[in-house]
Amino acid sequence: xxxxxxxxxxxxxxxLSALYLLLFAICAVLLVFYMTSLSARMLTGQTQETINDExxxxxxxxxxxxxxxxxxxxxxxxxxxxxxxxxxxxxxxQILTGNVQSxxxxxxxxxxxxxxxxxxxxxxxxxxxxQRNPVADPNESSQSEVQVQGEKGHNAIALVLRLPNQMIxxxxxxxxxxxxFRAVIRRALMLALGMMALGGLLIWFFVGRAxxxxxxxxxxxxxxxxxxDLSGRLPVTGAGDEFDRLSENLNSMLARIATLNEGLKQVxxxxxxxxxxxxxxxxxxxxxxxxxxxxxxxxxQALEGTIAESDQLIKTFNAILxxxxxxxxxxxESTSRVDLAASVHDVVELYEPVAEEAGVTxxxxxxxxxxxxxxxxxxxxxxxNIVDNAIKYSTDSTAKPTVRVAxxxxxxxxxxxxxxxxxxxxxxxxxxxxxxxxxxxxKSRSQPGSGLGLSLAKAIMTFHNGRLDLLPADPGLSVVxxxxxxxxx
Numbered sequence: 001x002x003x004x005x006x007x008x009x010x011x012x013x014x015x016l017s018a019l020y021l022l023l024f025a026i027c028a029v030l031l032v033f034y035m036t037s038l039s040a041r042m043l044t045g046q047t048q049e050t051i052n053d054e055x056x057x058x059x060x061x062x063x064x065x066x067x068x069x070x071x072x073x074x075x076x077x078x079x080x081x082x083x084x085x086x087x088x089x090x091x092x093x094q095i096l097t098g099n100v101q102s103x104x105x106x107x108x109x110x111x112x113x114x115x116x117x118x119x120x121x122x123x124x125x126x127x128x129x130x131q132r133n134p135v136a137d138p139n140e141s142s143q144s145e146v147q148v149q150g151e152k153g154h155n156a157i158a159l160v161l162r163l164p165n166q167m168i169x170x171x172x173x174x175x176x177x178x179x180x181f182r183a184v185i186r187r188a189l190m191l192a193l194g195m196m197a198l199g200g201l202l203i204w205f206f207v208g209r210a211x212x213x214x215x216x217x218x219x220x221x222x223x224x225x226x227x228x229d230l231s232g233r234l235p236v237t238g239a240g241d242e243f244d245r246l247s248e249n250l251n252s253m254l255a256r257i258a259t260l261n262e263g264l265k266q267v268x269x270x271x272x273x274x275x276x277x278x279x280x281x282x283x284x285x286x287x288x289x290x291x292x293x294x295x296x297x298x299x300x301q302a303l304e305g306t307i308a309e310s311d312q313l314i315k316t317f318n319a320i321l322x323x324x325x326x327x328x329x330x331x332x333e334s335t336s337r338v339d340l341a342a343s344v345h346d347v348v349e350l351y352e353p354v355a356e357e358a359g360v361t362x363x364x365x366x367x368x369x370x371x372x373x374x375x376x377x378x379x380x381x382x383x384x385n386i387v388d389n390a391i392k393y394s395t396d397s398t399a400k401p402t403v404r405v406a407x408x409x410x411x412x413x414x415x416x417x418x419x420x421x422x423x424x425x426x427x428x429x430x431x432x433x434x435x436x437x438x439x440x441x442x443k444s445r446s447q448p449g450s451g452l453g454l455s456l457a458k459a460i461m462t463f464h465n466g467r468l469d470l471l472p473a474d475p476g477l478s479v480v481x482x483x484x485x486x487x488x489x
Contacts, residue, residue: 020200021197021200021201024196024197024200025193025197028189028192028193028196028197029193031189032186032189032190032193035185035189036182036185036186036189039181039182039185040178040182043178043181043182044157044178047157047173047175047178048113048157050084050173051084051157051158051159051171051172051173052159054077054084054086054171055159055161055171057073058070058073058074058169058171061073062163067163067165067167070088070163070169071088071096071097074086074087074088074097074098074169075097075098078097078098078099078123079099083173083174083176083177084171084172084173084174085098085099085100085120085156085158085170085171085172085173085174086098086099086100086170086171087099087100087103087168087169087170087171087172088167088168088169088170089108089167089168089169089170090167090168091166091167091168093108093109093168096167098123098170099122099123100120100121100122100123100170101120101121101122101123102120102121103118103119103120103170104118104119104120107120107158107160107170108160108168108170110160111160111161111162112159112160113157113158113159113160114157114158114159114160114172117155117156117157117175118155118156118157118158119154119155120154120155120156120172121154122154154174154175154176155174155175155176155179156172156173156174156175157172157173157175158170158171158172158173159171159172211243214235214237214243217234217235218234218235218243218247221233221234221235222234225254231258232254233247233251233254234246234247234250234251234254235247236248236251278309278312278313279313281309282306282309282310285302285305285306285309286302286306288302289302316452319452319455319456320452322456322459323452323455323456323459326378326456326459326460326462326463335373335374335375336373336374336375336376337371337372337373338371338372338373338374338375338376338379339370339371340370340371340372340379340407340414340416340483341366341367341368341369341370341407343376343379343380343383344364344366344383344405344407344416345364345366346380347380347383347384347387347405348362348364348387348405350384351384351387351388351391354388354391355391355403358391358392358395358401359395359401360391360394360395360401360402360403361400361401361402361403362387362391362403362405363402363403363404363405364404364405364406365404365405365406365407365408366405366406366407367407367408367409370407370409370414372414372464372483372484372485373464374463374464374483375463375464378460378463378464379460379464381456381460382456382457382460382461382481383405383416383418383457383481385453385454385456385457386418386453386454386457386479386481387403387405387418388453389453389454389479390403390418390419390420390422390477390479391403391420393420393422393423393477394420394421394422394476395422396422396423398475399421399475401420401421401422402420402421403418403419403420404418404419404420405417405418406419409485412484412485413482413483413484413485414482414483414484414485415480415481415482415483416480416481416483417478417479417480417481418478418479419473419476419477419478419479420473420476420477421473421475421476422475422476422477423475423476424472424473424474424475424476424477425470425472425477426472431470431471431472431477432470434454434470435454435455435457435458435468435470436455454468454470454479457479457481461481461482461483464483465484466481466482466483466484467482468480468481468482469482
């Protein structure tokens with residue numbers, strides 16, 4: 001969606017770009033003035049030092065031979081090419097010798113350094129100018145030679161000295177080269193400023209525009225998600241920048257939210273369907289008890305049955321709450337080092353009488369020395385649920401019912417498996433469904449249970465960063481609890 005300029009300037013990226021551009025422009029302008037003034041001061045200092053050296057040389061000539069030698073030296077140096085200016089004038093300011101033809105009025109009136117650069121004409125430039133631009137009035141021509149030099153004149157600085165006989169000597173230096181140098185520096189800095197400003201605008205246009213487009217795409221995806229489409233995800237370009245990292249984290253969060261929302265929906269549906277039957281049974285039992293005359297024993301049996309059904313419902317609700325808490329990644333249960341071999345021995349010892357009563361042989365193959373970071377009670381509960389299911393569903397085995405509990409290491413995983421030799425779950429899809437809430441693959445429902453045992457075991461394994469796998473045992477079923485190996489610190 002295209003944005004107008006006022007809308008663009010409301011964005012943080014555009015404001016930051018404009019602020020950086022303004023700050024950069026101010027710094028560049030200050031740099032231009034600083035470099036120009038610094039170069040001017042350096043060149044002025046060098047010029048004054050050159051003039052002082054020339055004055056010292058002329059002073060030595062004057063000391064050796066007086067005014068005649070000074071005039072000869074000035075005439076000699078005046079004929080040499082260069083930027084230096086030499087002039088000797090009488091007390092009235094009339095130029096007697098040197099390479100200067102005319103000066104800006106007032107230059108020779110004050111002694112010492114000239115306060116400001118002045119205009120002048122070199123010797124011979126006036127004649128050349130008259131040849132190029134002849135004038136009718138000689139007075140105008142004479143006046144033009146002594147007028148303040150404008151665009152056609154030269155600028156210079158000089159040191160004006162009074163000789164002992166009151167004659168005037170001027171030693172100066174043309175500023176054409178320093179001025180050209182300053183102009184070059186100024187043009188170079190201004191060009192650099194313009195190029196940097198253009199580069200900043202181009203960067204803002206392309207990079208900032210791309211960032212705004214990505215923000216727009218993120219906003220559009222967010223609106224779809226807020227509209228109820230939890231399957232939508234934020235776009236990831238693969239550039240690996242901060243936008244991609246933010247999108248990946250938000251996508252992970254959305255996936256987690258979708259999983260929790262689906263789990264909540266399943267819980268609601270399962271409660272509505274699977275818990276309706278025991279609640280209806282409780283109501284019918286109570287209604288049948290109250291509908292006629294019964295003995296005290298009948299009432300007592302009805303109440304005991306109601307209490308048993310209620311206890312089973314409470315266990316079911318507790319299991320549902322525990323699964324939801326574990327799947328949400330939160331549990332108040334503490335974690336510590338858990339010796340898996342000790343947990344296996346405790347559960348096997350607990351279920352040996354149950355297995356013996358059901359006619360099932362309970363075997364163990366456990367290696368000591370395996371420990372994981374987790375919660376002992378939760379791991380014991382998951383193993384108890386799996387062993388209980390194995391005992392119940394191994395009784396329909398054509399051979400002698402046997403349940404085998406094994407603990408060993410495979411690669412970098414510690415695997416705790418419970419294998420029975422019953423009918424098992426031949427179909428892969430049924431094995432995947434067996435860990436869902438309230439799923440009972442036994443059609444006759446002759447075995448007691450709520451269908452939450454494997455669901456709770458799977459949630460416990462997810463809480464421990466492990467996994468629960470249901471594998472065919474040919475015959476029977478093998479339920480494997482895989483824990484990541486504990487790293488001792």
